Amino acid sequence: MIGLPQNVQVFFATIAGCLLAAGVGYSLSSHPNEATKLTNSGSSEKTDQRQSNSNVVPTAPAVVLPTAKGPRPHYLAAKWDKIHFKPAIDKATNAQCLVCHHEIVTHKVRKQSPAGLKTTQALAWYQTLDTYKGEQVTFHDRHLSSPFAKKVMNLKCNFCHQGHDPREEASFSSATSKELGDFTMRKSVNPEKSCLMCHGSFPAESMGLEGSWAEMREGFEDEETQNGCLMCHQETFRTVRHQVNYLNAKVIEDLAKKGTSDVCIGCHGGRAWYRTSYPYPRHAWPDMPEEIPEWATTRPTESAPEHRLVTK
Numbered sequence: 656m657i658g659l660p661q662n663v664q665v666f667f668a669t670i671a672g673c674l675l676a677a678g679v680g681y682s683l684s685s686h687p688n689e690a691t692k693l694t695n696s697g698s699s700e701k702t703d704q705r706q707s708n709s710n711v712v713p714t715a716p717a718v719v720l721p722t723a724k725g726p727r728p729h730y731l732a733a734k735w736d737k738i739h740f741k742p743a744i745d746k747a748t749n750a751q752c753l754v755c756h757h758e759i760v761t762h763k764v765r766k767q768s769p770a771g772l773k774t775t776q777a778l779a780w781y782q783t784l785d786t787y788k789g790e791q792v793t794f795h796d797r798h799l800s801s802p803f804a805k806k807v808m809n810l811k812c813n814f815c816h817q818g819h820d821p822r823e824e825a826s827f828s829s830a831t832s833k834e835l836g837d838f839t840m841r842k843s844v845n846p847e848k849s850c851l852m853c854h855g856s857f858p859a860e861s862m863g864l865e866g867s868w869a870e871m872r873e874g875f876e877d878e879e880t881q882n883g884c885l886m887c888h889q890e891t892f893r894t895v896r897h898q899v900n901y902l903n904a905k906v907i908e909d910l911a912k913k914g915t916s917d918v919c920i921g922c923h924g925g926r927a928w929y930r931t932s933y934p935y936p937r938h939a940w941p942d943m944p945e946e947i948p949e950w951a952t953t954r955p956t957e958s959a960p961e962h963r964l965v966t967k
C-alpha cells in the first residue's frame with residue numbers, strides 16, 4: 656500500500672485480519688444445535704474484540720425453524736460463512752440457507768406501491784399468461800412456492816445463488832474476489848446461467864420461424880388445438896427435453912396437453928427479459944434428421960452435468 660500513511664495501512668491490515676478470521680473460523684454446523692468452536696488464527700485475537708469475548712459461538716440449527724430463538728450467529732462470521740462460497744454452496748440445502756435467511760420465504764409484498772397503486776389492482780404484462788395465479792407475491796415466492804412454480808419446477812437456492820462476493824460484488828477487484836462465472840458484476844447471481852434459461856426470447860430462428868409467437872400462434876391453434884407448440888413438439892422435433900433435476904418434465908407435458916401454449920411459452924419467450932435466447936443443449940430425439948443445422952453445430956448435446964438426471 657504505497658503512499659498511504661502507516662496508521663492507515665495498519666487499519667486496513669486489521670480489517671483484513673477480522674474478515675479472514677471470520678471466514679476461516681466459522682462454519683455452519685450440519686448437526687442441529689451443535690456449538691462450533693471458533694478456531695481463530697493467532698493475529699485476529701487482539702483485533703476482534705467480539706470474538707475474543709467468547710470463544711464458543713453456537714451456530715444456528717441446520718433445520719428450518721421459523722421461530723428459532725437462541726443466540727444469533729455472529730454477523731461477520733455469518734456473512735463470510737463457507738456456505739456462501741464454492742464448494743460448500745453446491746451442497747447447501749434450502750433449509751440451511753433459510754436458517755439465516757428465513758425472510759426470503761416470509762416476506763410479503765407491499766399493500767400498495769410508494770406512488771399509491773394498490774397491489775390488488777396491479778397486473779403486469781408478464782402476469783397475463785393463463786398459468787399465472789394468485790395475488791402479487793415476491794420474486795422468490797414466484798420461483799419457489801407459487802402454484803405453477805411448484806408444479807413445473809423444483810428450484811433450489813443454489814440453482815441461482817452460486818456464491819457471491821460479499822466484499823463488493825465485483826470480480827477481480829481484489830486478491831480474494833471471485834472469478835467471473837458464478838455471478839455477474841453487482842449481482843449475486845449469474846443471469847446467463849439461470850434466468851436466461853427460462854426468460855430468454857422465443858427462439859423462432861432455431862425453428863425456421865419468423866416473428867413473435869403472439870403473431871404466429873393463430874396459424875397453429877384453433878378450438879381443438881389449444882397448444883400450437885405441440886403441433887411440432889409433440890412428436891416431431893426435440894421431443895427429448897427437460898430431463899433435469901430442477902424441472903418436473905412429466906408435469907410440464909401433462910399441463911401442456913391439457914392447457915394452452917402459455918404453459919410452454921411462459922419459459923420460452925412469454926416472460927422474456929432478454930433479446931437473446933438460451934443456447935439450449937440439443938438432445939438427440941427419435942427420428943432426428945442426421946444433418947445438423949448450422950446454428951446447432953456449437954450446441955452441447957446434453958444438459959449441464961450438475962443438472963442431468965441420467966448419467967451415461
Ligand code: HEC
Pocket residue numbers: 683715728730731733734736738739744747748751752753754755756812813816819843
Ligand atoms: C449463518 C447464517 C447464514 C447462512 C447459513 C447463509 N447466509 Fe447468506 N448471508 C448471511 C449474512 C449475515 C449476510 C450479509 C447480509 C448483509 O450484509 O446485509 C448474507 C448475505 C447473503 C446474500 C447477499 C445479500 C446482499 O444483499 O448482498 C445472499 C444472496 C445470500 N446471503 C444467500 C445465501 C444462500 C443462497 C445461502 C445458502 C446457500 C445462505 N445465504 C446461507 C448469513 C447467512
Ligand code: HEC
Pocket residue numbers: 749752753756759795798799810811812813814815816841842843844849
Ligand atoms: C430463481 C433464482 C433464485 C432462487 C431459486 C433463489 N434466489 Fe435469492 N435472489 C435471486 C435474485 C436474482 C436476487 C437479487 C440479487 C441481486 O440483487 O443481485 C436474490 C436475492 C437474495 C437475497 C438478498 C436479499 C434480498 O431480499 O434481496 C438473499 C438473502 C437470497 N436471495 C436468498 C435466497 C434463498 C435462501 C433462496 C432459497 C430458499 C433463494 N434465494 C432462492 C434469485 C434467486
Ligand code: HEC
Pocket residue numbers: 781782786787788791792793794797798801802803804808815844846849850851852853854901921922926
Ligand atoms: C427454471 C425456470 C426459471 C428460472 C431459472 C427463472 N425463472 Fe423467473 N419465472 C419462472 C416461472 C415459471 C415464472 C412464473 C411463475 C408463476 O406464474 O407463478 C417466473 C416468473 C418470474 C417473474 C415474474 C414475477 C411475478 O410477480 O409475476 C420475474 C420478475 C422473474 N421470473 C425473474 C427471474 C429472474 C431475474 C431469474 C434469474 C435470477 C429467473 N426469473 C429465473 C421460471 C424461471
Ligand code: HEC
Pocket residue numbers: 858861862863868875883884885886887888892893916919920923933934935936937948951
Ligand atoms: C412449426 C413447428 C414448430 C412450432 C409450432 C414450434 N416449434 Fe419449437 N422448434 C421447432 C423446430 C424445427 C426446432 C429446431 C429443431 C432442431 O433442433 O433441429 C424447434 C426448437 C425449439 C426450441 C429449442 C431452441 C434452441 O435454440 O435450441 C425450443 C425451446 C422450442 N422450439 C420451443 C417452442 C415453443 C415453446 C413453442 C410454442 C410457443 C414452439 N417451439 C413451437 C419447430 C416448432
Ligand code: HEC
Pocket residue numbers: 807808852853884885888892893895896897898899902907908911918919920921922923935936937938939957958959
Ligand atoms: C418451467 C419452465 C419451462 C417450461 C414450462 C417449459 N420449458 Fe422447455 N426448457 C426449459 C429449460 C430450463 C430448458 C433447458 C433444459 C436443459 O438444459 O436440458 C428447456 C429446454 C427445452 C427444449 C430443448 C430440448 C433439448 O433438446 O434439450 C425444448 C424444445 C423445449 N424446452 C420446449 C418446450 C415446450 C414445447 C414446452 C411446453 C410443452 C416447454 N418447453 C415448457 C424450461 C421450460
